[in-house]
Amino acid sequence: NAGVMQNPRHLVRRRGQEARLRCSPMKGHSHVYWYRQLPEEGLKFMVYLQKENIIDESGMPKERFSAEFPKEGPSILRIQQVVRGDSAAYFCASSPEGNLYGYTFGSGTRLTVV
Amino acid sequence: SQQGEEDPQALSIQEGENATMNCSYKTSINNLQWYRQNSGRGLVHLILIRSNEREKHSGRLRVTLDTSKKSSSLLITASRAADTASYFCATDRGSTLGRLYFGRGTQLTVWP
Numbered sequence: 457n458a459g460v461m462q463n464p465r466h467l468v469r470r471r472g473q474e475a476r477l478r479c480s481p482m483k484g485h486s487h488v489y490w491y492r493q494l495p496e497e498g499l500k501f502m503v504y505l506q507k508e509n510i511i512d513e514s515g516m517p518k519e520r521f522s523a524e525f526p527k528e529g530p531s532i533l534r535i536q537q538v539v540r541g542d543s544a545a546y547f548c549a550s551s552p553e554g555n556l557y558g559y560t561f562g563s564g565t566r567l568t569v570v
Numbered sequence: 571s572q573q574g575e576e577d578p579q580a581l582s583i584q585e586g587e588n589a590t591m592n593c594s595y596k597t598s599i600n601n602l603q604w605y606r607q608n609s610g611r612g613l614v615h616l617i618l619i620r621s622n623e624r625e626k627h628s629g630r631l632r633v634t635l636d637t638s639k640k641s642s643s644l645l646i647t648a649s650r651a652a653d654t655a656s657y658f659c660a661t662d663r664g665s666t667l668g669r670l671y672f673g674r675g676t677q678l679t680v681w682p
Contacts, residue, residue, distance in 0.1 A: 460612075489669060498658060498674040499613075512669060547612055554667040558603050561612035 458483075460550050461530075462562035469538050469569050477533040477565045481550030488531045489549045489559065490523060499547065505531060538569045576659055576676045584681050589646040591676040593659030594639075600666050602635055604644050607656045607675070616644075616657075651682045 461480040469475050481488050486506055491499040501515040505525035516523065520538075525531040535542055545566050549559035576593050583589055593602070601620045605613040619626045619635045619642065626633045632645040646653055656677050660670040 462612075491672075499672040501669050501671070504669050511667075515669075549613075554665075555601070555603075555662050555670050556666050558615040558618050559613075559670065560615065561605075563612045 460485075460548055460560050460562035462546075462548050462565050464565060465563065467565055467567045469567065471539055471569055472537050475535040475538050475542070475567055477535075477546050477548075477567070478530045479533070479548030479550075479562060480530040481548075482560050485550035485552050485560070487551045487554060488525050489551075490531075490533050491547045491549065493545045493547060493564075502533070502546075535567075538567070540569050543567055543569045576657065576673045578676060579674070580677045580679070582679045582681065583649060585649060585651055587649055587680075589649050589653070589678055589680070591644045591657050591678070593642045593644070593673060595642075595659075595661045596640065597661070598664045599637070599661045600664060601662055602633075602642050603660045603670065604631075604633060604642075605658045605660060605672075607658065609655070613658065646678075649678075649680045651680050654678060654680050 460482050463478050488505045490502040492502055493499050503516045503523045504512040508527050520536045522534045545564045547561055547564045549561045551559050599621050601618050603618045604616045606616055607613045617628050617633050619633050621637055630647045635642045656675040658672050658675040660672045
């Protein structure tokens with residue numbers, strides 16, 4: 457059981473480029489959550505997805521950010537036209553049933569915008 | 571606003587001592603969870619305590635929950651240098667199907 461797999465681990469993008477972050481949830485988990493973490497801060501919720509559905513995107517900026525969790529394949533967090541303020545660690549977590557039993561987190565993708 | 575405010579923000583102790591971290595929250599909950607994060611890594615789920623429970627143990631961890639005070643504490647007994655990490659509490663704000671709300675965490679340093 458490989459756990460939650462995120463890739464890439466590190467991503468460097470120039471301002472204006474697109475960033476695509478991937479997350480494969482733990483086997484048997486159908487709930488996926490994306491969080492962003494800035495240095496010395498806690499986790500900020502971004503989006504909650506189930507297969508082919510966005511359940512809660514209230515934490516996602518209205519522009520440039522989008523997320524999907526298709527029927528087949530990993531969940532994708534997409535950031536268009538990145539800016540320096542997007543530099544952060546992005547964590548994906550999965551669970552079998554909401555937050556009843558806790559989340560399993562991936563190791564994160566560290567995005568640096570130069 | 572943050573649901574789940576941990577204190578202290580930072581705690582520094584010697585190996586063998588006990589470490590106590592606290593968490594306060596503002597709304598009703600179904601459960602409260604504690605996570606650990608080692609530097610540069612993802613969070614690891616430590617323990618979950620439900621709203622109808624007052625205390626829970628797991629190895630050297632002891633968690634208490636006081637719903638009347640809307641607070642929880644995490645006690646690590648006989649700490650080790652390997653316990654050095656950030657510790658976060660998270661609550662569900664009363665919804666088991668939704669997201670978790672994390673605090674800013676307590677940075678624990680255990681000196682050998």
